[in-house]
Amino acid sequence: MTKKQKKVLIRILLAAALTVAVHFLPVTGLALFFLYLVPYLIIGYDVLRKAALGVIHGEVFDENFLMAVATVGAMALGLFGENSYAEGVEVMLFYQIGELFQSYAVGKSRRSITGLMDIRPDYANLEKDGRLEKVDPDEVAVGDVIVIRPGERVPLDGVIIEGNSSLNTSALTGESLPREVTGGDDIISGCVNTSGLLKVQVTKPFGESTVARILDLVENSSLKKAKAENFITKFAHYYTPAVCIGAALLAILPPIFVGNWLNWLSRALTFLVISCPCALVISIPLSFFGGIGGASRAGILVKGGNYLEALANTRTIVFDKTGTLTRGVFSVSSLLPAEGFLKSELLETAALAESYSSHPISKSLQEAFEDKQSLNRERLSDVEEIAGNGVTAKVDGHAVAAGNEKLMRSLNVSSFLPCQSPGTVVYVSYDGRFMGSILISDQEKPTAKQAIAGLQAQRVRTVMLTGDSQKAADAVAETLGIDEVHAQLLPADKVDRVEQLLAQKPAHSTLAFVGDGINDAPVLSRADIGIAMGAMGSDAAIEAADIVLMDDDPAKISLAMQISRKCLRIVKQNIVFALGVKAACLILGAIGVTGMQAAIFADVGVMVLAVLNATRTLRPVD
Numbered sequence: 001m002t003k004k005q006k007k008v009l010i011r012i013l014l015a016a017a018l019t020v021a022v023h024f025l026p027v028t029g030l031a032l033f034f035l036y037l038v039p040y041l042i043i044g045y046d047v048l049r050k051a052a053l054g055v056i057h058g059e060v061f062d063e064n065f066l067m068a069v070a071t072v073g074a075m076a077l078g079l080f081g082e083n084s085y086a087e088g089v090e091v092m093l094f095y096q097i098g099e100l101f102q103s104y105a106v107g108k109s110r111r112s113i114t115g116l117m118d119i120r121p122d123y124a125n126l127e128k129d130g131r132l133e134k135v136d137p138d139e140v141a142v143g144d145v146i147v148i149r150p151g152e153r154v155p156l157d158g159v160i161i162e163g164n165s166s167l168n169t170s171a172l173t174g175e176s177l178p179r180e181v182t183g184g185d186d187i188i189s190g191c192v193n194t195s196g197l198l199k200v201q202v203t204k205p206f207g208e209s210t211v212a213r214i215l216d217l218v219e220n221s222s223l224k225k226a227k228a229e230n231f232i233t234k235f236a237h238y239y240t241p242a243v244c245i246g247a248a249l250l251a252i253l254p255p256i257f258v259g260n261w262l263n264w265l266s267r268a269l270t271f272l273v274i275s276c277p278c279a280l281v282i283s284i285p286l287s288f289f290g291g292i293g294g295a296s297r298a299g300i301l302v303k304g305g306n307y308l309e310a311l312a313n314t315r316t317i318v319f320d321k322t323g324t325l326t327r328g329v330f331s332v333s334s335l336l337p338a339e340g341f342l343k344s345e346l347l348e349t350a351a352l353a354e355s356y357s358s359h360p361i362s363k364s365l366q367e368a369f370e371d372k373q374s375l376n377r378e379r380l381s382d383v384e385e386i387a388g389n390g391v392t393a394k395v396d397g398h399a400v401a402a403g404n405e406k407l408m409r410s411l412n413v414s415s416f417l418p419c420q421s422p423g424t425v426v427y428v429s430y431d432g433r434f435m436g437s438i439l440i441s442d443q444e445k446p447t448a449k450q451a452i453a454g455l456q457a458q459r460v461r462t463v464m465l466t467g468d469s470q471k472a473a474d475a476v477a478e479t480l481g482i483d484e485v486h487a488q489l490l491p492a493d494k495v496d497r498v499e500q501l502l503a504q505k506p507a508h509s510t511l512a513f514v515g516d517g518i519n520d521a522p523v524l525s526r527a528d529i530g531i532a533m534g535a536m537g538s539d540a541a542i543e544a545a546d547i548v549l550m551d552d553d554p555a556k557i558s559l560a561m562q563i564s565r566k567c568l569r570i571v572k573q574n575i576v577f578a579l580g581v582k583a584a585c586l587i588l589g590a591i592g593v594t595g596m597q598a599a600i601f602a603d604v605g606v607m608v609l610a611v612l613n614a615t616r617t618l619r620p621v622d
């Protein structure tokens with residue numbers, strides 16, 4: 001509890017004790033008014049001050065104004081023998097109790113999000129002339145070398161040039177499992193170095209680092225309001241003046257015809273207390289705030305309440321394949337040499353032919369060939385890369401080609417036999433003769449199948465788009481249980497396909513796209529909701545996305561949908577509950593069935609219950 005909250009609690013306890021004491025004193029008349037005025041001012045002076053400032057600045061119709069008018073009116077009615085002093089103090093007392101509950105709940109929600117701010121590094125150990133100097137992370141330039149001791153937070157993104165260690169990434173990913181790193185590995189800011197000493201060469205300035213982007217994302221998430229939040233803001237803008245006019249008419253019109261001015265004025269004041277929209281104005285933004293906070297603790301960064309709301313209505317999720325559902329790490333899984341050739345000859349020829357390429361498939365061929373000394377590029381000449389097909393070259397003076405089926409057929413390779421196995425296939429020819437096939441596979445992520453099953457359990461249609469071959473795509477889709485798959489797509493083709501899926505989606509639903517590469521940025525922007533893989537994904541994809549999964553775990557998508565739907569469910573509960581209770585109490589108060597006690601419940605009680613319900617969003621799932 002903050003110092004400010006403690007002061008409010010002391011005021012509440014003091015005012016309550018004085019009110020009870022005054023109730024038992026044998027005092028009447030003006031003396032009783034002044035005795036009740038003491039606890040009233042103790043508990044309500046700040047509300048009266050805010051109401052007066054609102055009138056001065058032209059912002060009249062808010063909850064402070066309603067509370068001030070209602071309680072001042074109740075105190076004034078006591079001077080005319082209505083015995084309403086205690087009610088005036090009670091209304092203000094319970095209103096402050098409700099505000100204290102609200103303040104504590106908002107504080108708890110805010111702490112769940114701003115707890116992320118602990119990932120902001122205080123300093124970096126910059127290595128200069130063999131000495132370490134503590135500097136602000138903003139002062140470190142790209143290319144500088146920093147030293148991270150055990151127990152220190154990684155201040156900037158970079159590459160490890162010396163040392164081995166374990167990293168605690170829980171603040172970023174929500175996962176407690178440590179990540180082992182060694183020389184040559186990329187390292188991101190915000191993690192905690194738990195064991196060894198690391199020397200890191202900085203690759204990004206602090207303003208573009210992972211931790212800076214996360215902090216910026218979280219701090220600005222509240223600016224993007226959901227439709228429900230915007231509705232409540234507009235509703236309160238018109239609702240509060242309307243009920244003030246209604247209360248004024250209730251105090252003036254009926255007594256013109258039936259008399260009894262004090263009775264109708266009391267009803268009008270009760271009407272004002274009941275009508276205060278605090279429950280909605282406070283609980284709805286708090287629900288979205290809590291939802292974003294709960295998601296962030298699970299390693300899911302949502303860039304605004306509008307995206308959380310849209311995710312709840314998602315009925316179609318489109319996936320990129322490589323790096324999203326699969327690891328994006330290619331490896332040789334099978335060597336199928338033609339008659340007259342050995343497996344080692346097939347792999348050596350392909351690795352040499354592809355040795356100038358930086359493509360992941362080319363790298364996998366080179367990594368699979370163990371005798372790295374044999375991969376001497378001096379043996380290679382006349383290298384020509386044919387876009388979308390493969391490579392032709394001369395190895396030791398012999399004509400060699402490595403690529404897809406289209407390349408083999410265009411070169412009229414003799415004895416060519418297409419491979420029927422699923423996966424990416426590299427065909428190799430040697431002096432115009434078919435040498436064999438190399439099967440390269442990309443393993444599915446461990447949680448990919450669980451991710452698809454979790455989404456389908458929530459009645460979400462799953463689609464996969466990939467630039468890979470149809471055969472490889474079908475194999476992955478069948479293994480994971482994906483509903484629909486489209487293969488051999490260029491980045492522009494993916495956008496066109498998403499356009500078609502957007503046209504086909506159910507009415508009043510949204511479509512989400514999940515990707516990780518720079519070529520996914522256009523599709524992430526075009527989809528209703530873009531979801532990016534944050535740990536290994538490109539900067540462009542993360543910037544274009546609306547939701548970022550910090551640990552690249554596709555199963556978190558299902559969790560994010562559960563969080564969003566729970567948040568929307570709580571918002572709807574609060575709207576229906578608050579409006580229903582208030583409508584009933586307004587009618588009963590207007591006709592004189594209920595008094596100020598019911599008004600206190602309709603205002604403060606409803607607000608407290610709605611706020612407590614809203615705090616349930618802090619837990620990702622029940």
